[in-house]
Every structure is written in C-alpha cells, then in structure tokens.
Amino acid sequence: MKNLQQAEPIPQQAREAIEDMLKSGDLFRYTAKENAPVTLLEQEFAEMMGSRFALAVASCSAALFLTLKTLDLKPDAKVIIPGFTFAAVPSAVVHANCQPVLVEVGDNFRLDMDDFKAKLNDDIGAVLISHMRGHTSDMDEILRLCKAKNIPVIEDAAHSLGTTWNGQKIGTMGVVGCFSFQSYKLVNGGEGGILITDDEDIIAKAVIMSGAYENNWQKHGCGTDSFARYQNTLPLYNTRMNNLSATVIRPQLAEVPRRAANGLRNHDHLAARLNSHPNLHVPPALQPEHRAPDSIQFLLENINEPQARALMKTSAAVGLPVQIFGLHNENARVFWNWKFIPNLPELPKTRSMLMRACDLRLPASLTLEDVDKIADALLGCMDQVVPAKAA
Numbered sequence: 209m210k211n212l213q214q215a216e217p218i219p220q221q222a223r224e225a226i227e228d229m230l231k232s233g234d235l236f237r238y239t240a241k242e243n244a245p246v247t248l249l250e251q252e253f254a255e256m257m258g259s260r261f262a263l264a265v266a267s268c269s270a271a272l273f274l275t276l277k278t279l280d281l282k283p284d285a286k287v288i289i290p291g292f293t294f295a296a297v298p299s300a301v302v303h304a305n306c307q308p309v310l311v312e313v314g315d316n317f318r319l320d321m322d323d324f325k326a327k328l329n330d331d332i333g334a335v336l337i338s339h340m341r342g343h344t345s346d347m348d349e350i351l352r353l354c355k356a357k358n359i360p361v362i363e364d365a366a367h368s369l370g371t372t373w374n375g376q377k378i379g380t381m382g383v384v385g386c387f388s389f390q391s392y393k394l395v396n397g398g399e400g401g402i403l404i405t406d407d408e409d410i411i412a413k414a415v416i417m418s419g420a421y422e423n424n425w426q427k428h429g430c431g432t433d434s435f436a437r438y439q440n441t442l443p444l445y446n447t448r449m450n451n452l453s454a455t456v457i458r459p460q461l462a463e464v465p466r467r468a469a470n471g472l473r474n475h476d477h478l479a480a481r482l483n484s485h486p487n488l489h490v491p492p493a494l495q496p497e498h499r500a501p502d503s504i505q506f507l508l509e510n511i512n513e514p515q516a517r518a519l520m521k522t523s524a525a526v527g528l529p530v531q532i533f534g535l536h537n538e539n540a541r542v543f544w545n546w547k548f549i550p551n552l553p554e555l556p557k558t559r560s561m562l563m564r565a566c567d568l569r570l571p572a573s574l575t576l577e578d579v580d581k582i583a584d585a586l587l588g589c590m591d592q593v594v595p596a597k598a599a
C-alpha cells in the first residue's frame with residue numbers, strides 16, 4: 209500500500225533557486241528593492257486566480273485573522289463559521305477578538321442552509337465560510353442572503369485551490385479568499401498562506417498589519433493611495449512569508465491543474481467503488497461544484513460504534529489510516545473539542561455526521577491502480593467488520 213502521508217518531491221526549479229538564495233542569504237521579503245520571491249508569488253497567484261491583489265503570509269490562519277482585522281468589526285462581533293472545520297478557523301476568530309457562531313453541517317459535509325438562515329441575524333458582523341476538505345456549500349444562496357444584509361463573506365479556501373463553483377474559482381466569490389500552503393494542502397510550502405481580494409482598502413490594511421513596517425508597502429507594487437492613509441495607524445502583527453517558502457511554492461503553481469484533475473479522478477473512482485457497498489456512502493458534489501479533492505470523506509450507514517472502531521483498527525492494520533472524525537480522541541476537526549470557545553453550543557446534526565464520517569487522504573500522485581488497491585483493501589476491511597447478511 210502506498211504511504212498516503214507521502215508528499216510529492218519539490219520541483220527541481222525550486223531547488224536551484226534555493227541554492228542561489230542560500231548563497232546570497234537574501235531570505236527576508238523586504239530586503240530586495242524589487243522582485244523578491246514573495247512579491248513574485250503574490251503577483252503570480254493573483255494572476256492565476258484573476259484577482260487584483262494577493263498577500264502571502266505565514267499561514268492560512270494568519271490570512272483569516274488579518275482579514276477579520278481589516279473589516280473593522282466591533283469588539284466581540286459575531287462571526288458565523290461552519291460547525292465542521294479545522295480548529296484553526298474558530299481560533300482565528302477568537303484571535304481577532306470576535307465570537308464564533310457555529311452553524312450546523314449536514315450529512316453532505318456542507319452548511320445546513322436552514323440553520324444558516326436562522327443564525328444570520330442583524331448581530332452577525334461577518335460570515336466565514338470554511339470549505340472544509342474542499343466541500344463547497346451553497347455559495348449562491350450564502351452570497352445572496354449576506355448581500356441582502358450587507359454582511360461581508362470571507363472564504364476559507366485552504367483546501368479548495370482548483371475548485372470552481374459555476375465555473376468561478378473558489379476563493380474569489382467572497383470579499384477575501386484565504387488559502388494554505390501547509391504540507392497537507394494541494395501546494396506544499398511546509399507552512400504558508402495567501403489571501404486574495406479585489407478591495408484596495410482591505411489589501412492596504414492587510415499588507416501593513418502583516419508586517420510591512422515603515423514604507424515597505426511600496427514594495428507590494430499595488431500602487432494605491434490607500435497605503436499612505438493607513439501609515440502608522442495600524443498594529444503590526446508580523447506574520448510575513450519568507451523568500452524560502454515562496455521559492456518552494458512558486459514552481460508548484462503550474463502543477464495545480466494536474467493535481468486538481470488527478471485528485472478528482474482518484475476521488476470519483478474510489479467513491480464509485482465505495483458506493484457499491486451497502487454500508488458506505490460518499491455524498492455527491494453539488495451541481496455547480498467542480499471539485500479538486502486530495503482526500504475522501506465517506507459515511508458509515510447502519511454501522512454501530514464497535515463496528516466503526518473495528519474498521520479504524522483493521523484499516524490501520526492494512527496501512528490505511530482511516531479516521532472517523534468523532535471517534536478519534538482529540539480530533540481538531542470536531543467542534544466539541546474546541547473548548548476555548550465560551551458557551552460552546554451543541555450541534556446535533558453535525559455531531560451525528562461526525563460520529564460516522566470517515567476521512568482518508570488521497571494524494572494527487574496516486575494512480576488509478578493505487579486507488580483500486582485502496583478500494584480493495586477498504587472493502588476487505590468492511591467484510592471483516594460487517595458480517596455478511598444471511599441469505
């Protein structure tokens with residue numbers, strides 16, 4: 209069995225550029241007068257996404273935090289987030305002195321729109337849509353409802369690079385889109401994040417707060433008047449990206465279409481095979497959605513908890529690290545472990561989904577042959593766990 213945690217090698221181009229950089233020692237983004245690798249990454253990423261501006265930072269979490277800080281929300285403002293996401297998302301909200309409002313997520317891993325509507329009241333300062341594991345919620349309806357109330361929508365597209373909705377790139381639908389270059393995402397920078405926006409005011413504030421002290425904002429080549437207006441008026445959170453990370457990331461941007469296409473092919477092939485089993489279900493994508501998955505999530509149907517635990521054990525024994533979100537102690541993706549949130553609510557629908565939702569990485573480098581081996585192994589584990597029905 210292929211090791212599903214294994215990363216792809218970093219392109220040769222990056223290795224040569226890094227060697228040159230190590231010779232010059234020019235690692236800080238603001239040392240060079242122009243064309244620093246971080247600045248070039250921002251230009252290339254913005255162009256790839258069709259956005260006016262990009263800002264590269266230390267992580268997607270930092271991008272989410274800075275975005276919230278640019279919105280001038282009142283202290284303790286309420287920010288809607290999905291009840292199924294990574295703990296870094298409510299953490300960014302708390303870090304920005306806002307209160308997360310958790311919305312139910314359904315059995316299809318997407319926002320429960322009835323609960324969203326019920327919670328989208330006039331107290332809400334912003335909506336942060338986390339496209340968890342690259343599953344896109346109903347963006348048309350979310351944007352329509354938020355527009356009617358003049359509430360800004362931020363997209364956490366950490367896991368959605370390459371995904372489109374009605375042909376539009378995910379991350380370009382909200383006022384800001386945030387992406388991650390942490391190693392488990394489509395583009396591997398070790399760590400790193402980037403935000404994109406068309407809003408001059410937001411980019412100016414985010415650039416300064418990311419740590420463009422003194423006149424370093426001039427090296428962003430965004431050439432807007434907004435920067436001078438905010439000079440010395442904003443705190444500097446110093447969460448910049450360095451040139452080494454940018455150099456590792458840049459040559460991988462060209463790989464995005466291949467990785468996205470392979471990821472979707474592998475996912476859909478495995479989904480079809482798993483769906484042939486009566487106790488497994490992979491929910492389909494929404495109609496406007498074109499996905500770029502690098503993992504698969506599937507639901508156990510009519511399986512009791514001892515059987516579910518047995519599946520985790522037997523699959524681990526054959527080299528498949530299947531995790532059931534809610535059965536894995538301390539999982540950072542289950543809301544009941546976000547104990548840093550005051551008055552943590554109960555979300556019965558989300559809890560029920562998490563107790564039977566399985567998670568498996570599916571790197572884009574896998575071949576269909578590899579995927580078939582995974583399917584055979586998983587279905588074999590199911591045969592051990594679920595006794596065949598008496599005829």
Ligand SMILES: *Cc1c(COP(=O)(O)O)cnc(C)c1O
Nearest residue numbers: 267268269296340366367388390
């Ligand atoms: C990985 C991830 C994050 C956090 O990204 P970092 O770059 O590690 O801060 C946030 N949201 C989602 C949906 C993620 O998958």
